[in-house]
Structures are given as structure tokens and as C-alpha cells.
Amino acid sequence: MKLESGPSPHIRFIQTTRGIMGDAVAALCFLYGMGFYYHGPRVLVMGVFSVAVCLGCDVICNLIHKKRHNVRDLSAIVTGMILPLMLPASVSYGIVATAGIFAIAVTKHPFGGTGHNVFNPAAAGFSFAAICFGEALFTYPPPTLRLPIFGPMEFASSASPAYTLRVGGIPRIDVMDILLGKYPGPMGATNILVLIACLLYLILRKTVRWSLPFSFFGACAAVACLFPRPGLGPLGSVGLELSTGLILFGGIFLLGDPVTTPKREMSKVAFALVAGVIAMLFRRFGSLEEEITFSLLLMNAAVWGFDMAGERVASMIRRHRLAAIKSEAAPKKAKTKTFSGTAG
Amino acid sequence: MPMFHRGIVLAQHKEPAFSKPVIRFVNPQTDSYRLDRKIPAKSEAEAVIEIARRARIVDERDGRLLARKLEKALLKAYIVIADAVDDEPYVSSRVAMILQFPNELTDGIDLCCRVAGCERSAIMAYKMVTDIETRVPRRVNRVKVVRQRGGYPADRAERMRRLGPGQKLVVGAGALVHLARAVYDQKVQTTVFVTVAGDCVAGPVNLEVSLGMTVMQVLERCGLAQEPTRVVCGGSMTGMSVIDPDNTLITFTTRAILAFRENARDRHYTCIGCGHCEQVCPEGLNPMYIHRFVENSYYANLKPFDAHLCTGCGTCSYICPSRLELASSVLKAKEYAESWFIRREEEDDEA
Numbered sequence: 085m086k087l088e089s090g091p092s093p094h095i096r097f098i099q100t101t102r103g104i105m106g107d108a109v110a111a112l113c114f115l116y117g118m119g120f121y122y123h124g125p126r127v128l129v130m131g132v133f134s135v136a137v138c139l140g141c142d143v144i145c146n147l148i149h150k151k152r153h154n155v156r157d158l159s160a161i162v163t164g165m166i167l168p169l170m171l172p173a174s175v176s177y178g179i180v181a182t183a184g185i186f187a188i189a190v191t192k193h194p195f196g197g198t199g200h201n202v203f204n205p206a207a208a209g210f211s212f213a214a215i216c217f218g219e220a221l222f223t224y225p226p227p228t229l230r231l232p233i234f235g236p237m238e239f240a241s242s243a244s245p246a247y248t249l250r251v252g253g254i255p256r257i258d259v260m261d262i263l264l265g266k267y268p269g270p271m272g273a274t275n276i277l278v279l280i281a282c283l284l285y286l287i288l289r290k291t292v293r294w295s296l297p298f299s300f301f302g303a304c305a306a307v308a309c310l311f312p313r314p315g316l317g318p319l320g321s322v323g324l325e326l327s328t329g330l331i332l333f334g335g336i337f338l339l340g341d342p343v344t345t346p347k348r349e350m351s352k353v354a355f356a357l358v359a360g361v362i363a364m365l366f367r368r369f370g371s372l373e374e375e376i377t378f379s380l381l382l383m384n385a386a387v388w389g390f391d392m393a394g395e396r397v398a399s400m401i402r403r404h405r406l407a408a409i410k411s412e413a414a415p416k417k418a419k420t421k422t423f424s425g426t427a428g
Numbered sequence: 429m430p431m432f433h434r435g436i437v438l439a440q441h442k443e444p445a446f447s448k449p450v451i452r453f454v455n456p457q458t459d460s461y462r463l464d465r466k467i468p469a470k471s472e473a474e475a476v477i478e479i480a481r482r483a484r485i486v487d488e489r490d491g492r493l494l495a496r497k498l499e500k501a502l503l504k505a506y507i508v509i510a511d512a513v514d515d516e517p518y519v520s521s522r523v524a525m526i527l528q529f530p531n532e533l534t535d536g537i538d539l540c541c542r543v544a545g546c547e548r549s550a551i552m553a554y555k556m557v558t559d560i561e562t563r564v565p566r567r568v569n570r571v572k573v574v575r576q577r578g579g580y581p582a583d584r585a586e587r588m589r590r591l592g593p594g595q596k597l598v599v600g601a602g603a604l605v606h607l608a609r610a611v612y613d614q615k616v617q618t619t620v621f622v623t624v625a626g627d628c629v630a631g632p633v634n635l636e637v638s639l640g641m642t643v644m645q646v647l648e649r650c651g652l653a654q655e656p657t658r659v660v661c662g663g664s665m666t667g668m669s670v671i672d673p674d675n676t677l678i679t680f681t682t683r684a685i686l687a688f689r690e691n692a693r694d695r696h697y698t699c700i701g702c703g704h705c706e707q708v709c710p711e712g713l714n715p716m717y718i719h720r721f722v723e724n725s726y727y728a729n730l731k732p733f734d735a736h737l738c739t740g741c742g743t744c745s746y747i748c749p750s751r752l753e754l755a756s757s758v759l760k761a762k763e764y765a766e767s768w769f770i771r772r773e774e775e776d777d778e779a
Contacts, residue, residue, distance in 0.1 A: 087673070088657055091756035093665040093742035094688055095517060101697040101749045154696050199698040199750075293703070347703035347716055392732070395714060399732045402712050405432065406737075412589070 099290070105158035107291040108337070111282040112165040115272040118265060123173040124230035127271055130168045133177055137184040138164030145193035159198045159343075163187050166206040166337050169272025170330055170374070171213070172224045174237045179217050183209035203384045204344045207334075207377040214372060222247065222373060224268035242268045246329035246373040254315050255324065262327050270374070273333035283336045292340040299353045300335045301326060303360025311368075331363065334376040344384045351394030359383045432712050435579025436743055438517050438665075440557045445625050445632040446520040447562045450528045453649050454619055455638035461616040473502060473543045476611060483610035485617045486680035488522075489600040494607060497599065498543045505544040505597035510537055510551040510571075512601040515582040516663035518625040519684040523553055524634045525601040525621070526568055534569040536604025539611055544597050550574045551601070554582055580665065581710060581741035620678060622646065626664075626686035628656040639680065643673040646685050656687035664688075665742045697750035705744035705754055711737045715744035719757040727764055735761035 119127035142160035146153040167183050168175070187209030192201045214221050223241045231237060245255035245267060257267050265274035273279070286292040305322045312321030326332060339345060339356065346355045359379055366375035463482055469475035481495035489511055510533060512522040525533050537549045553564050555575040566573055574591070576582045588596060599607075602621045609615040618638055625632035630651035637646055643659060660667040661676065664686055670676045678685075705715040711734075718733050720726075738758045745755040 085655060085673070086657075087659055087669070087671050089669045089671050090658065091745075091753050092660075092663075092667055092669075093746045093755065094658055094660045094667065094669065094686065095664045095746065096690075096751060097747045097749070099747075099749045100751070101700055101702075104700070104702060104749055156696065157698075159700070197698070199700045293707075342700050342702040345701075347701060347706050347714060349707070352703075391717070395717070395732050398712055398714070399734055402734055402737060405712075 102156045102158060104291050104342070105162055107286060107289045108162045108340070109158060109165060111285055112162070112169065112272075112337070114278055114282060115169055115275065116165070118275040118278050119169070119173065119271045122227055122265070123225070123271060124233075126231045126233045127168075127173055129233050130173070130175075130177070130180060131165055134168045134180045134184050135161050135164035137181045138167070138188050141185050141188040142192075145189055146197070149193065149197070151197065154198075157198050160188060160192075163192075163205045163209070167209050169337075170206070170210050170270050170333065170377075171221060172269075173231055173271040174223070174225045174239070175220060179213055179220060182216070183213040186212040199343055201343055202387075203381050204338055204341050204377075206341075207338050207380045207384075210374075211377045211381060214374065214377070218372065224270075227266045227268055227274070244269045244328065244373070245324065246367075249313060249324060249328065250367075250373045252314065254313075255328070259323075262323075267328075269328065270330060270333070273330050276327050276332060279332050279336060286336065286340060292336070293349070293352060295349055296339055296345060296352050296356050297335045299356035300339055300360045300363075301331075303357045304331055304335075304364050307361055307364035325364070325367070329367070330374045330376045331367075334363075334380065338377065338380055344387060346387050346390040346394060348391065348394040348398060350397065351390040354394075355383060355387070355390045358386075433579075433708050433710050433743075435556075435581055435583070435710060436708050436747065437556060437579045438746075440559055441517045441625070442514070442520040442523075442557060442560050445518075445623050445634050446524060446527075446560050448633050450524060450621065450634045450636055452619075452636045453638070453641075453646070454636065455641065458618040458638055458640075461618055463610060463614040463616060465614060473545070476539050476543050476607075477502070479610050480607055483606070483616045485603055485606045485610060487600045487603040488620065488681050488683060489598070489603075491681045494599065494603050497597065498540065501540075501544045501595065501597040503543075503545040505595045506546045507548040507550065507591060507594075507596050508537055508540040508544055508546065509549070509574075509588070509591075509596055509598045510601050510604050511584075511598055513552050513554045513576050513582050513584060514683075515554050515556070515576070515580050516665045517580075518632075518664045518686055519623050521621040521623040521634055521683050522601040523564065524623075525605055526551060526553065526564055526573065527562060528634070529605050530568045532605045532608040533601060534571050535608035535612065536599075536606075537571055539607055540597055540599060540604065550591070552576055552584070552587065556580075580743065581739065583710070617680075620680060620682060622678065622682055623684040624650045624686075625684065626656070626660070626688050628652050628654050628687040628689050637678050639678055641678050643670055643676045643678070643685055646678065647673065647687060652687065654689055656689050657692070658688045658690065660684070660686040660688065665746065666740065697752075699750050699752055702749060704747045704749065708743045708747045710741060710743065711739060713738060713744075713758065715754040715758050718761045719752060719754045722757040722761050727761075727768075730761055730765060733761070734765075736765040738762045 138160045143153050187205035191203050191205045191208040195201045224244050225239045248255040263276050287294050308322045308325040309318045312318050346352050362379040363376040366379050467475050467478050469478050477495050477498045485494040487494050514523045551573045555577050606617045619636045622635050622637050630653040659670045659673050742755040
């Protein structure tokens, strides 16, 4: 009998890192399904291509670092699946490959690979592509146009509601169309109902903590409600700002990335609130219409600060609690002492 | 945002060992040891203490001699508590005493009450067990069974505080059974109650095993369904792993022998910083950062992390989806913190 020794505990919870990543993959698959429904098989091919690029890049980077590639590590697959969903369905394969390579080779591996990256790889890849190929990234095909898998695209590009909002107009879309994602926009980020279902699934599976996305959406909604765009009421402003663009998608899949967000609950809430306000500021005053990724990258750099601040507050609370427990025991002791003193 | 977790709910796996009768698996040579009938003592309480000393009864809770504990509580404690809280999965050797040896258990409690000079007594059992077939009764021979609520780790200190201030005599249920046997049957403690369970054990059961038997003998008595990769002496959450079961002996504090088989492929993950460890820590610590600092020998930043508050319950390692050994890192940091930070605080106070 060959036995191994190890420190306690000797039983483990059933959830693994692979399971957490697998949940994200499962949720993203639904979005690919919706993309397939609206734009045809090109969306699926794009997804597979992006995953292949990210995974290949991950393997090569591991080889360069002389590390053994872990087959059970699905993080590169998740990055590869998130990236195309933030882009229009008509985007060329070259852009997807560039974004994927930037995400893995520049954002993830130089910092130490899975679990050590400071910035969110998918957000960084998207931001890089947005800076390099701005025009192509924000030209959306009409929502129900089936696109050819390869070859040139021919369509009359239509303005996305986020763009209309940015130039000062009011998008005229039916509420039902917004919920079902029947308007021009990033191929994974328009299906509001499916996104909400994904969020619920991830929260119920305990893959994502509820505090992070909800405080992020809360901050975005508060800014949208307090400072609505000209010509919009507070309620309409909240609805349009949250449902158009990448706010909802980013709040679920980019902010839900455990590596690049704070760990303690109160740090998470503070982080998400600040990220939401900055995202809304960028959206209002920035030069591009999708700038949540920039706000997220900016906040990623501050995660350590949020964590340490949270830890200091937690340390204070812990010491207060200890003192309270001690004082709870102490006065009773004092009472018995005085009693015995009077008796003596 | 609850910072202090009230414990996590664990699947207890206490059946089928819990409901089966306790089986004797003893060495006939040592089992026949008896005490002298004549005990020189001034009072009844002192006689009980002397018997406990001569019978060499050890409290399995903390490994201390029962006689010493009784001496300390002599005519001082106001309540006697029998500790039968088995909050760790698979282990049921103490709570089984309530079902299997109720008379001896309550006799032991009565004897302790006489030593302490008090009338109040209680048996403490764990409430958060849902998968058992036999219910733990509310009263055993007129002794009330107090139920410990909450998940793992059971916050005994909090429950004790609710029982009121003053000195309490807390004794393990197994030691009380042995005390009753020593006083009424003149038996020396040569056995200990052990749960044999785990996913590799063919017939999980609670055994009464002679001290000094080997772990392998006990495992063979219950049969192995498959080859285990890890054999554990003690609880599943806090026990010690055994490499050489042929030469490891059963001692006074062995509560369980567990055999597990685990999938080695699940051990090649890196930390993804999910923060689950921080969410389940009953003391509100942040094991993930402590682990990262200890791994990189970066002890200078550990101060705000309060590693010295760790109770060693192991919930952080249990929940970790990357299967990291967080608990042992935190204990390492605790050792470091106790040796350095506390000394420094004392120096500051003196200055």
C-alpha cells in the first residue's frame, strides 16, 4: 500500500477551478447560440478560431517559460470565448487573432500566467484592438443579417444605440427588441435576457459573487439616473445606458473574473462602485462608445490597494470583536469578585 | 456582508457507522486488567479522583489526564458538560456513546457532578447532521442533550458562554464511559473508542479498540474496499495523515481511523484568487494572501492579516477550488506571527 502524507484537511469540496471556468464556458455557450441564431455559423467559427488562437498562444508561452501546460486549466478558453462576443459579427479574423495574441502573450504570461495576471486579458485584448482598428470594431451589421463564413462582407452598416447616445441622439428601439438583442451591437452583448439568465446561473453556481455585478450595475444606474442625457428621462436613461453597449456583458464576464478583482466582500463592493462610475464617465466623455474595458483596466491596477484597505478595515473589525468577547467575560468576573469581597 | 462565517455545512457521512452497535476489538491480555478494590480516600470525591488516576483515564478531547481535570474542578465547577460534539465528517465515536452506552455515560456524568459538587449537567451534541438514520434523543436518563448549532467548525466557546459564566467541567464522552467502568467495574482504561470510516473502508463502524494496536490491524478488521491513497488518524478535517500504518499505534486521543482515495490529477491548479477561502473563514482572515506571502517568504507584509487568530479548522483548504494547502500556510504564518509580532508588541508596551 503506497500512502501519501499531507497536511489536513483530508477531504475537499467538490468544486474545482476547472468547474468554475467550466461554468463560465457554459454560460458563454448560450451567448454563442444567440449569435448563431442572429448571424449564422460565422459566429461559431469565429468563436472556435479565437479559442484556438488563445489556447495555442497559451501553450507556446508555457513552452517559452518552460512550464508544463495544464490541460485542466480552462482560463485561456474563457478568454478566447469572451473576446469575439465583444466585437461585431462582421469583424475580420485578423483582428480577433491580434486581440487574442495580445491578451495572452502580453497581458497574461509576462505577469506569471494563470492566476497572476494583473490586468484582465480579454479586456486588454479588446482595448488593444479598439485602439488599433477603431473603425472596424464599431461598425455593426444589421441584427438579423446572416453573414458568410469567409469572404467580403456587404451590408449597410447601421448605428448602434450606444453610438446614437454618444452623438447626442435618442435611439428609437422597441423594448422587446432590446430585451431580445434585435439591434445592431456587439454580437454577444445585445441579448439582455440571455445575459441576465447567465448572471443568475453564475450566481447560483457560486462562480460569481452577487456583490460585484450588482454594485457595478447599481453605480452605473445611479450615474445614469442622476445625470441623464439631454432629452431622456431618468428611467429611460437607466434602461438605455445599461442595456446598450458592453455594460451588462462586461459587468458579468469581465468583472466576474476572480483573478483581477479584490477578494474581500467590502473591497469588491467599493471596487465595483468606483469601476461603474468611471465606466459611465468614459462612456459620457470618452471618444469611443465602448469604454468599460478601459475603466476596468484602470481599476485592475488598483486591486492591490483595495485589498489592503479592506484588510486593514477587517483587521480593525476583528480586533474590536475580540475585545468585545473579552469584555463580555470580564464584567461578570468583576461581579463575582465584588460579591466574594463583600462576603469576605 | 457577514465577515465572520458561522461555519460551513459539510456532508457528514456519519452513516452507516453511527447507527451500528459499537464492536469490541480488544486484546484479551490487556482487557482483563482490574483495579484494587481498596482505595484509600477521605471523601467520595477524592476516591473518584484516585480511581481515575489509577485507571489512567485520559480525556480524548485534549489528551489530558482526567484525574488532573477533576482535581482542578473539585467543588468549584457549577456544571458538568459531556462533550459529544463530532462536527467533523465521518467521525461519530463520541456521539455514538449517547446511543450505545447511555447508562455508563450518565453514570460518569453523575460521578463528575459529585466531584465538582454541582447538580447541573448536560451532554453537548452536534445538531447539523441530517443524514443519520437514528435520532439523537433530547434527554438521556434525565440528562439534557444540548445541541450545538451552526456549521463546521462548531463554535463550542459561544455555546458555553450561553450556558452562563463560571467554571465548567468539560469532559469527553468516551472518558466519562471509562470513568464509570473504572468506578463500578474496577476496569483500567485499556481501550479507546474509534470510528473506522472513509470511502475505502468496506464496513464503516465504531470500534472499541485496545490501546497499542496498529492502524493496519484496525483497518483490516473492517476491510478495505479499495486501495487507499491516504490513511488518517483523527478527524477528517484536522487529523494527521499516516504513512506507515503497520507501525502507527492507537493512542488515547485517536478518535477515528479514516481511509481515503483521492484523484491526484485534481492537484495541479494555481490560485485564481476566487476569494472563497476568505468568505468561509470563521475568524474573518484572508488565507489567500497569507498563503501567497508564505509561499514567497515575504513575511514583512503579514501584520494586518492577523494570522495569529487562526484556529486551525481547515475550512480554507477544504473549500479551495485549486486544492491548495492554505491551512498549513496559515499555520506557518501563525507560528511566525506569534513569535515575532507579539514579542514586538510586548516590547512596544514596555517602551
